[in-house]
Amino acid sequence: MSTIHALVLTGYGLNCDHETAHALELAGAKATRVHINSLINGEVSLDDFQIMVFIGGFSWADDHGAGVIQAVRMRTHIGEALIRFIEKGNLVLGICNGFQTLVNLGLLPGFDNDYKRRSVALIANDCGNFRDDWTHLWVNPDSPCVFTKNLESIELPIRHGEGKFYAEGPTIARLIADNQMVLHYALPDGNWAQRKFPFNPNNSFVDVAGICDPTGRVFGLMPHPEAFHHPTNHPDWTRTRESLRRSGKTPEEFAPGLHIFKNGVDYLS
Numbered sequence: 001m002s003t004i005h006a007l008v009l010t011g012y013g014l015n016c017d018h019e020t021a022h023a024l025e026l027a028g029a030k031a032t033r034v035h036i037n038s039l040i041n042g043e044v045s046l047d048d049f050q051i052m053v054f055i056g057g058f059s060w061a062d063d064h065g066a067g068v069i070q071a072v073r074m075r076t077h078i079g080e081a082l083i084r085f086i087e088k089g090n091l092v093l094g095i096c097n098g099f100q101t102l103v104n105l106g107l108l109p110g111f112d113n114d115y116k117r118r119s120v121a122l123i124a125n126d127c128g129n130f131r132d133d134w135t136h137l138w139v140n141p142d143s144p145c146v147f148t149k150n151l152e153s154i155e156l157p158i159r160h161g162e163g164k165f166y167a168e169g170p171t172i173a174r175l176i177a178d179n180q181m182v183l184h185y186a187l188p189d190g191n192w193a194q195r196k197f198p199f200n201p202n203n204s205f206v207d208v209a210g211i212c213d214p215t216g217r218v219f220g221l222m223p224h225p226e227a228f229h230h231p232t233n234h235p236d237w238t239r240t241r242e243s244l245r246r247s248g249k250t251p252e253e254f255a256p257g258l259h260i261f262k263n264g265v266d267y268l269s
Contacts, residue, residue, distance in 0.1 A: 054098025067100030084121035110213030126203035144216030156223035193234035225257035
């Protein structure tokens, strides 16, 4: 039985909870799906967990903006508890709608240990529509992010309508200087997309697909790692498997998405 307990947040339009919990279990954690109301009314305590995952979906139908209502509700009722959870050395992961919620809460970027100030945003895709596609990603090797340790160029699927990362110049400069930009949309050859569509699917500034706080323990990303927890999740998995076999290589047991969860569990183990 794992001693690492992970909370997977559910409720009010959120989805991907079963896939996320499954990926965490495969990574070695004990995952529990918890409704947001159970946290707010005290039925479930954050003190019983070491990892908290804000999952994807459309919380409150993205009314007033993606992740806005969820962020307001959580800040109002358990905002201080969330900050204490981080200060104890625990991990927070926000995926897609979860990433949007983290920036609305102010948990990211977390400059100067300030987890209340909102300084970045995720806004509507420049293409004007919802994008459901696979993306190439460049992983910053100098980032303090504990979830991306030993990862380089990876592929993960995206599915969002408000994923364009936006911030003012000084904030962008600080994120770059402090290596808090963790993931960048890339071309198939691994180089940054340079905001070329569809490789950068939303026209994010600096091709940003994910950022972390200064500690590397709070991480938000638009792509879905839980949707690539096994090699067969990829649409080209049969071609990749055969290509590896013909070159005398053994197909990987774990997909890149699962490595993200496993890095989190291993960090706490």
